[in-house]
Amino acid sequence: MSQEPEVEQEQVAKKIILIVAHDEVTGSFLLQFLSEKTPFQPILVKDNEQVVQSIETTKPSLFILDYDLPSSDGFALYDQLHAVQGLEELPTIMLCASYPPTHKIGNRKFVLLGKPPDQDDLLFFVERLLA
Secondary structure (H helix, E strand, O other): OOOHHHHHHHHHHOOEEEEEOOOHHHHHHHHHHHHHHOOOEEEEEOOHHHHHHHHHHOOOOEEEEEOEOOOOEHHHHHHHHHOOOOOOOOOEEEEEOOOOOHHHHOOOOOEEEEOOOOHHHHHHHHHHHOO
């Protein structure tokens, strides 16, 4: 019997989604939804300090960032995280209640979803970005 399905499943299970959302409703929804609907391991952090601590001990495979953070906006956090060696090309989903001005997006590469995100869209992009 082949070991490939077990190895493939093990590699999928090791993929970590780092969620940065300060509000309880969004964070709880994302954590529960991704835990139930995907084989990946979501981790929720609520502020920049927790993000820094988290990436020191865990290498995420995907970021989900809330644009509306109390200490900075999601773009500043995106820039900070993608400046870390080894995380420069990490896929990112940005959640935003209203579409930010195009000039603020610049050359950043991320998927922009509304807040709250449509569940089907969220699942589609998480699976696509981690395929």
